[in-house]
Amino acid sequence: MQRLNYTFPASKTINRPAHVGVVGSGDLEVLIEPSDNNTANFEIRTGIIGFSETWKKVIERFVSQNDIAANITINDFGATPGVVSIRLAQAVEVSANDTINN
Amino acid sequence: MTLLITDSLVESLARERAFKLLDKDSAYEILGPFDRFESPHLVAQHIVPQYDDGVIIAKGTLNDKPTVVISIEGNFQGGGIGEVSGAKIAGTLEKVLKECKSGQLIYPVIIYDTGGVRLQEANYGLLSIAEIAAAIVELREYVPVVGIIPGKIGSFGGMSLTAGLCSALIMTREGRLGMNGPEVVEQEAGIRELDARNKQLIWKMIGGAVRKNMGLADIVVEDDVPNYKNAVLQIWNGEVELKNRTKQVDQFLSLYKSLELDQKITPEQAVEKFNNVEKTDTVGISSPQDLVNSRGRKWFDAITNGKQSISDIPSVLVADTEIKGKQARVIAVIPNPENKYYRARNGEIGLLEGWTIAKYVRQAIEEDSHKDNKRMIIPVVDVPSQAFGYHEELFGIYLSCSAAVDAYATARISGHPIVAAIVGNAISGAFLSHGMQANRLVALNDAGVNVHVMSKKSAAIITQRTIEELDEAAKDVPSMAYDIESFQKLGALYKLISGVNADEPQLADVEVLVSAINSAYEDLKQDEVPNLSIRLRSDIATASGRVASIKVREKIEQQWR
Numbered sequence: 072m073q074r075l076n077y078t079f080p081a082s083k084t085i086n087r088p089a090h091v092g093v094v095g096s097g098d099l100e101v102l103i104e105p106s107d108n109n110t111a112n113f114e115i116r117t118g119i120i121g122f123s124e125t126w127k128k129v130i131e132r133f134v135s136q137n138d139i140a141a142n143i144t145i146n147d148f149g150a151t152p153g154v155v156s157i158r159l160a161q162a163v164e165v166s167a168n169d170t171i172n173n
Numbered sequence: 174m175t176l177l178i179t180d181s182l183v184e185s186l187a188r189e190r191a192f193k194l195l196d197k198d199s200a201y202e203i204l205g206p207f208d209r210f211e212s213p214h215l216v217a218q219h220i221v222p223q224y225d226d227g228v229i230i231a232k233g234t235l236n237d238k239p240t241v242v243i244s245i246e247g248n249f250q251g252g253g254i255g256e257v258s259g260a261k262i263a264g265t266l267e268k269v270l271k272e273c274k275s276g277q278l279i280y281p282v283i284i285y286d287t288g289g290v291r292l293q294e295a296n297y298g299l300l301s302i303a304e305i306a307a308a309i310v311e312l313r314e315y316v317p318v319v320g321i322i323p324g325k326i327g328s329f330g331g332m333s334l335t336a337g338l339c340s341a342l343i344m345t346r347e348g349r350l351g352m353n354g355p356e357v358v359e360q361e362a363g364i365r366e367l368d369a370r371n372k373q374l375i376w377k378m379i380g381g382a383v384r385k386n387m388g389l390a391d392i393v394v395e396d397d398v399p400n401y402k403n404a405v406l407q408i409w410n411g412e413v414e415l416k417n418r419t420k421q422v423d424q425f426l427s428l429y430k431s432l433e434l435d436q437k438i439t440p441e442q443a444v445e446k447f448n449n450v451e452k453t454d455t456v457g458i459s460s461p462q463d464l465v466n467s468r469g470r471k472w473f474d475a476i477t478n479g480k481q482s483i484s485d486i487p488s489v490l491v492a493d494t495e496i497k498g499k500q501a502r503v504i505a506v507i508p509n510p511e512n513k514y515y516r517a518r519n520g521e522i523g524l525l526e527g528w529t530i531a532k533y534v535r536q537a538i539e540e541d542s543h544k545d546n547k548r549m550i551i552p553v554v555d556v557p558s559q560a561f562g563y564h565e566e567l568f569g570i571y572l573s574c575s576a577a578v579d580a581y582a583t584a585r586i587s588g589h590p591i592v593a594a595i596v597g598n599a600i601s602g603a604f605l606s607h608g609m610q611a612n613r614l615v616a617l618n619d620a621g622v623n624v625h626v627m628s629k630k631s632a633a634i635i636t637q638r639t640i641e642e643l644d645e646a647a648k649d650v651p652s653m654a655y656d657i658e659s660f661q662k663l664g665a666l667y668k669l670i671s672g673v674n675a676d677e678p679q680l681a682d683v684e685v686l687v688s689a690i691n692s693a694y695e696d697l698k699q700d701e702v703p704n705l706s707i708r709l710r711s712d713i714a715t716a717s718g719r720v721a722s723i724k725v726r727e728k729i730e731q732q733w734r
Contacts, residue, residue: 093249
C-alpha cells in the first residue's frame with residue numbers, strides 16, 4: 072500500500088460531500104468534502120505501488136478542469152487512470168447535484 | 174409507452190441496493206463512509222481498506238414499515254466479514270432486537286453477497302458470525318428476518334450458516350448458496366470431487382433456482398427492484414409460509430441417513446430426494462469396526478466417566494452426566510473411518526453431524542422445558558473443520574451447521590448453561606456449529622489446540638499470498654494466527670488452562686478441566702441475559718481484543734434515530 076498526498080490552490084466551494092465507487096478490483100472509492108481553505112487536498116491510498124507520477128498527472132488534469140476547494144480522499148484497488156478520472160468526475164457531479172447514494 | 178428497463182440489484186453496489194429497496198427518501202445511513210470507520214487490521218497488513226468496511230446499514234421504511242437493510246459489498250474483499258464489518262451487522266441486529274423487545278418492531282433485511290469470513294481478519298470474522306447468528310435466532314421470534322441473495326458472489330462460508338437461520342430467503346437465479354466455495358472444495362478434496370471451473374454444474378448444485386426447487390430458498394425473483402420489494406412484503410404479510418428449516422431435525426436427518434453415495438448423486442436426483450423426503454426409508458447408521466481414539470473421544474469419556482453414548486450416529490457422542498453435582502449433557506464429534514459421507518471421516522462436521530447435534534440439544538431443551546434448573550450442555554470441541562465435498566455442498570451442509578447453531582443458541586436463550594471445552598482443534602464452520610454459541614469458552618493451552626478459519630494452503634490460494642506471507646502477517650494480527658494463545662488475545666475465552674496433558678488426560682487433568690467448567694458455570698449464572706456479550710465485556714476484550722467491535726456498537730447506538 073502506498074500513500075500519496077497532493078495539494079493545489081482552489082477557489083470555488085462545493086455544495087455537499089459526496090461518495091462514489093468501491094474498493095474493488097480495478098476500481099476505487101472517492102470521498103469529496105468541502106474544504107475551508109482555498110485548496111484542493113488529495114489523500115490517496117493505493118494498493119499498486121510505484122505509480123506516483125501517473126497519479127500526479129491524473130490529479131493535475133482533474134484540477135485543471137475543476138477548480139474546487141475540497142478534501143478528496145481516495146482508496147484505490149488498482150483502477151486505471153481512465154477509471155480514476157471518471158470516478159473523480161462522478162464525485163464532483165454527485166456533490167453538485169442532488170443525487171443521493173452513489 | 175412503457176419503458177422496458179429493469180432496475181437491477183445484481184448490478185448495483187451494496188449501498189445502492191440498500192437504498193433502492195427502501196421507500197424513496199425514507200432512509201439514512203448509519204456508519205457511512207464519511208465516518209471513516211475502516212478496518213484497522215487491513216491497514217496493518219498494508220491492504221487498502223474501504224471507509225465503510227464493506228457493510229452498509231440503511232434505516233428507513235419499506236412500504237411504510239420501519240426497516241433496516243444490512244447490505245454486504247461483494248466487490249470489496251469478496252464481501253468478507255472482518256471485525257468492523259462483522260460488528261456492523263451484529264451490532265445492528267442486536268440494536269433491532271433491543272428495539273423489538275421494547276415493543277418497537279423494526280424489520281431487518283440482510284442482503285448477502287459474501288464469501289464468508291475475511292481471511293485477513295480470520296478469527297474476528299468467526300466471533301462476529303457467532304454474534305450475528307445469535308442475534309438472528311433471538312430476533313426471529315419478534316419479526317421475520319429476511320435474507321436476500323442476489324449474486325454475483327452469492328452467500329458462502331459462515332455467513333451462509335446465518336442465511337440458513339433467516340426466517341425466509343429470497344434469491345435470484347444468479348445467486349448461489351453454499352458453505353465451502355467450489356475452489357476451496359477442489360483444493361481440499363481434489364478435482365475429481367468437484368471441478369470448480371465447471372460453472373454450469375456449480376449453478377445446478379447451489380444456484381437460486383435449484384435451491385428453491387429443493388425447498389431451501391423461499392422465493393426466486395427476476396432481478397428487478399420491485400420484485401424484491403414484493404417478495405419481502407409477501408413474507409411480511411404471511412403469504413409465504415415460514416419453513417423454520419433448522420427446526421425440522423427428523424426430516425432432514427432421515428434424508429441424510431438414507432442417501433447412498435456409491436455413485437455421485439446428480440443435482441436433479443437431489444431435488445427429487447428433497448421433494449420426497451417424507452417417503453424416505455428409515456436407515457440406521459452402523460458403528461465402525463475400528464474406533465479412533467481421538468482427543469474429543471478421550472475427553473468425552475473422561476468428563477462423562479466412561480458413559481455410553483445415546484446418539485444413533487457414531488460420529489457424534491452424547492451422554493448425560495454430573496459435573497460437581499450439576500446435571501450436564503456432554504456432546505463430542507469424533508472420527509468415524511467408515512462414515513458413508515467419505516469427506517467427513519476425520520471428525521469433521523458434515524450433513525449428519527450438524528443435524529445430530531441439533532437433535533440431541535433440542536432433546537435436552539424438550540426434556541427440561543418444565544424445569545427451572547435446566548441442565549448444562551458441554552460441547553467438547555475437537556473438530557478439524559466442516560466437511561468439504563460435492564455431496565455436502567449439493568445437499569446443503571450450511572443448513573446442517575445452521576441447525577446445530579440454532580439448537581445451541583435456542584438452548585442458551587431458554588436457560589441451559591453452555592460451557593464449551595476446547596480440547597483440540599476448533600476450526601471454522603465446525604467451531605461455529607459446535608462450541609461458539611456457548612455462554613463460556615474454556616480451552617486447553619496446548620499446541621494441538623488451534624482456532625482458525627481455513628487451512629493455510631487454502632487461505633494462501635484465496636488471498637493470493639504465500640504461506641510465509643500469511644505467517645508474517647499473523648505476527649502483527651493475532652486474529653490471523655492459529656494458536657490458542659493468540660485466540661485468547663481477542664478476549665473471548667473465559668479460561669485458558671495450562672499444564673494439562675491434552676493428549677492423554679490423567680485423573681488430575683480431568684479434574685482441572687471439570688473445575689474450570691464448574692467455575693465457568695458459576696460465572697455465567699451471574700449474567701443478566703444469557704447472550705454472548707461477555708466476549709465484548711471481558712478485560713482483554715475491552716483493553717485490546719475487541720476495541721473496534723465495541724466502538725462500532727457505540728456508534729450504531731449514537732447514530733440510531
